[in-house]
Amino acid sequence: MVRKTREEALKTKQNIMDVAKQLFCEKGYEKTNLSDIADVAGVTRGAIYWYFQNKDDLFIELCKDMIDADTNLFHLVEAINRDNLSPLQSLREWLYTINESLRCKDNILFIKIINNVLWGNHGSKRIKKMLRDINSDFNKNYLLLIKDAIKKKELPENVDPVKASNFLCSVITGYIMQYVDGAQSDIVDFNKPLVDMFIEQLPKFIF
The missing domain is CATH 1.10.10.60 (Homeodomain-like)
Known part of the structure; x- marks a missing residue:
């Protein structure tokens, strides 16, 4: 019983x-x-x-639950086996997982909820800080991988890692939101060519 x-x-x-x-x-x-x-x-x-x-506690636990889901981009990123991959290859494989993540309805809801709270006049300071911290931690991965790629000479040494990571963060975020908002329903089908194109632009962001 x-x-x-x-x-x-x-x-x-x-x-x-x-x-x-x-x-x-x-x-x-x-x-x-x-x-x-x-x-x-x-x-x-x-x-x-x-x-x-x-309501804050409910929202926080809900976010943690969605982040822990096997289909969430956070989980998919961690699941990449980087042992045999270079930094730039790891970055490429990471961005390829967006395709799989965006095919999950729960992830679409998660992104819409986060976007509503972060960019709207909604939520408590506690909620906003939590979401900004999550977003910041996630985006730091761009910077770390690009820095490693420079150290290992996959990218020219005069590449500005901050500018390059900001570019990548901006275009990927915009790309995701286009799909989530329904503006581009077929964008996921072209995920890999788009990712390859974004990666190819990184050497242009120099000091």
């Missing part, structure tokens, strides 16, 4: 998180309240407080 009760509790919690994910995406973080989530999830508002102290 105890085991069944625990499983039911986990199922209820997951249901609440799934509903919150959908509503945060559809209505935005600020306009979604716990009563909305409770109504759609078919639970009481008090039931949500059993699992989460407030």
